[in-house]
Amino acid sequence: MPLSLIQSLGRRGVSFFTALGRALLMLLHSLVGKPNFRRHFPIFVEQLYATGVQSVMIIIVSGLFIGMVLGLQGYNVLVQFKAEASLGPLVSLSILRELGPVVAALLFAGRAGSALTAEIGLMKATEQLSSLEMMAVDPLRRVISPRFWAGFVSLPLLTFMFSLVGIFGGKMVGVDWLGIDEGTFWTGTQAAVEFYQDIVQGMVKSVLFAFIVCWVALFNGYSCLPTAAGISRATTDTVVHSSLLVLGFDFVLTALMFN
Amino acid sequence: MIQPQDSLIRIENVTFSRGFRKIYDNVSMHIPRGRITAVLGPSGTGKTTLLRLIGGQLKPDSGDILYDGISVPSLSRSKLYELRRKMSMLFQSGALFTGMSVFDNVAFPLREHTELPEELIRTLVLMKLETVGLRGAASLMPSELSGGMARRAALARAVALDPELIMYDEPLTGQDPITMAVLLKLIKELNTTLGITSVVVSHDVSEVLSIADWVYLVSGGRVLAQGTPDQLREEKHPDVHQFVHGLPDGAVPFHYPAGSYLEDLRQCH
Numbered sequence: 001m002p003l004s005l006i007q008s009l010g011r012r013g014v015s016f017f018t019a020l021g022r023a024l025l026m027l028l029h030s031l032v033g034k035p036n037f038r039r040h041f042p043i044f045v046e047q048l049y050a051t052g053v054q055s056v057m058i059i060i061v062s063g064l065f066i067g068m069v070l071g072l073q074g075y076n077v078l079v080q081f082k083a084e085a086s087l088g089p090l091v092s093l094s095i096l097r098e099l100g101p102v103v104a105a106l107l108f109a110g111r112a113g114s115a116l117t118a119e120i121g122l123m124k125a126t127e128q129l130s131s132l133e134m135m136a137v138d139p140l141r142r143v144i145s146p147r148f149w150a151g152f153v154s155l156p157l158l159t160f161m162f163s164l165v166g167i168f169g170g171k172m173v174g175v176d177w178l179g180i181d182e183g184t185f186w187t188g189t190q191a192a193v194e195f196y197q198d199i200v201q202g203m204v205k206s207v208l209f210a211f212i213v214c215w216v217a218l219f220n221g222y223s224c225l226p227t228a229a230g231i232s233r234a235t236t237d238t239v240v241h242s243s244l245l246v247l248g249f250d251f252v253l254t255a256l257m258f259n
Numbered sequence: 260m261i262q263p264q265d266s267l268i269r270i271e272n273v274t275f276s277r278g279f280r281k282i283y284d285n286v287s288m289h290i291p292r293g294r295i296t297a298v299l300g301p302s303g304t305g306k307t308t309l310l311r312l313i314g315g316q317l318k319p320d321s322g323d324i325l326y327d328g329i330s331v332p333s334l335s336r337s338k339l340y341e342l343r344r345k346m347s348m349l350f351q352s353g354a355l356f357t358g359m360s361v362f363d364n365v366a367f368p369l370r371e372h373t374e375l376p377e378e379l380i381r382t383l384v385l386m387k388l389e390t391v392g393l394r395g396a397a398s399l400m401p402s403e404l405s406g407g408m409a410r411r412a413a414l415a416r417a418v419a420l421d422p423e424l425i426m427y428d429e430p431l432t433g434q435d436p437i438t439m440a441v442l443l444k445l446i447k448e449l450n451t452t453l454g455i456t457s458v459v460v461s462h463d464v465s466e467v468l469s470i471a472d473w474v475y476l477v478s479g480g481r482v483l484a485q486g487t488p489d490q491l492r493e494e495k496h497p498d499v500h501q502f503v504h505g506l507p508d509g510a511v512p513f514h515y516p517a518g519s520y521l522e523d524l525r526q527c528h
Binding site for chain 2: 029039126127128130131133134135136137138142
């Protein structure tokens with residue numbers, strides 16, 4: 001029994017590091033090299049639309065509701081200590097530092113990451129990637145790289161939108177509904193939020209999350225088994241792995257940044 | 260017998276395994292230049308694998324594959340992509356890009372590899388589509404094509420850059436008799452008019468033998484027989500005879516290996 005346990009541990013370890021190596025190689029081959037702007041820029045713009053623009057709605061709606069819930073819960077607690085004037089800082093700091101980058105990345109993994117995996121997986125299953133290779137067109141440069149860059153640019157922008165809308169949602173509940181003074185709300189926010197520590201560091205997080213989500217999504221699609229079951233498995237893996245990685249790295253980054 | 264110097268591709272003592280399964284065991288083949296070579300064999304003998312080895316998508320465990328004297332497995336990534344411009348492959352599914360029209364699919368290799376102006380690309384694409392009889396279908400999307408039409412469109416795309424070599428992966432599988440005849444005619448015509456070296460991987464024996472100049476029969480990781488179609492039809496080797504004439508039982512048994520039938524039935528009760 002213990003022998004087979006060690007055996008399976010070893011097997012898992014080897015397959016994990018093999019996959020990591022292959023993922024690194026995939027990233028290296030897709031991103032390093034002479035860029036061909038004339039051919040690849042139109043594909044990049046197309047992908048920016050598919051991954052970025054088409055995710056705007058879900059990001060805005062979620063951001064608004066999360067800001068509103070935060071406003072309501074925050075008010076209920078703060079009002080007991082007559083500290084409702086601190087609602088602005090509470091909402092804006094928690095959104096800018098944590099909820100914005102993390103929730104936007106989770107939504108992005110579910111909305112755009114899974115779509116990327118399914119698309120690449122299906123291209124693999126229908127031999128489109130192989131046929132690109134045989135046409136002497138490198139699928140890593142032609143298919144993977146523009147999608148990676150599009151996602152990498154989209155998520156930080158989406159995070160920015162999420163945070164703005166979220167703070168506005170908090171203001172709607174706190175000020176317009178529950179009657180906190182608008183001046184107090186915004187002055188508190190302005191005093192508490194620092195450009196470098198809160199806004200820039202939040203964006204740094206979302207840049208890292210964008211890297212993680214895109215990498216995981218594209219690698220899962222590129223390396224999936226070219227069958228229906230394989231693609232469905234890869235799509236699930238994308239959402240699960242990238243969500244866990246985002247949450248894990250968020251803790252690490254928070255510990256490094258706000259300690 | 261074909262002399263090695265006439266060969267465009269020389270496969271020398273190639274061994275290739277997948278996991279623990281040996282797909283090719285010390286196999287040598289020569290693909291003559293400017294001819295149609297058929298590679299026949301039962302399903303699952305790794306005929307497609309052979310094409311992927313020639314295209315450099317897979318590397319053999321040992322042995323060498325020479326394309327016009329250049330060793331394919333030892334090429335660097337960029338040199339391999341350069342070499343692939345001279346070859347082309349027709350995939351079993353056609354592998355058309357689903358997001359593009361037939362016209363754009365055929366124009367794709369031209370746009371990727373040449374700097375030709377759009378009007379010239381249009382002329383070339385229409386010429387290629389006319390060759391396969393699909394000029395009228397240029398604006399259709401791949402989802403609107405029948406299986407046979409998709410394969411013809413893919414063929415037009417495969418010849419867009421006038422390759423030296425076309426590899427056909429099971430071009431006839433699952434086609435109706437008319438489409439089959441059309442595809443056979445196209446493969447033959449492209450070979451005779453443009454002198455394209457063709458490798459046809461298939462198990463539609465009689466159809467492929469009707470157009471091939473040279474035939475290899477592979478099974479169980481080895482070359483069982485080779486020769487002209489007539490030589491193969493008259494071959495006495497029991498495995499070859501059974502496959503070429505499509506007999507249900509013979510050297511390859513009808514039954515998958517199993518224990519005693521009576522014993523199995525008894526266990527049910």
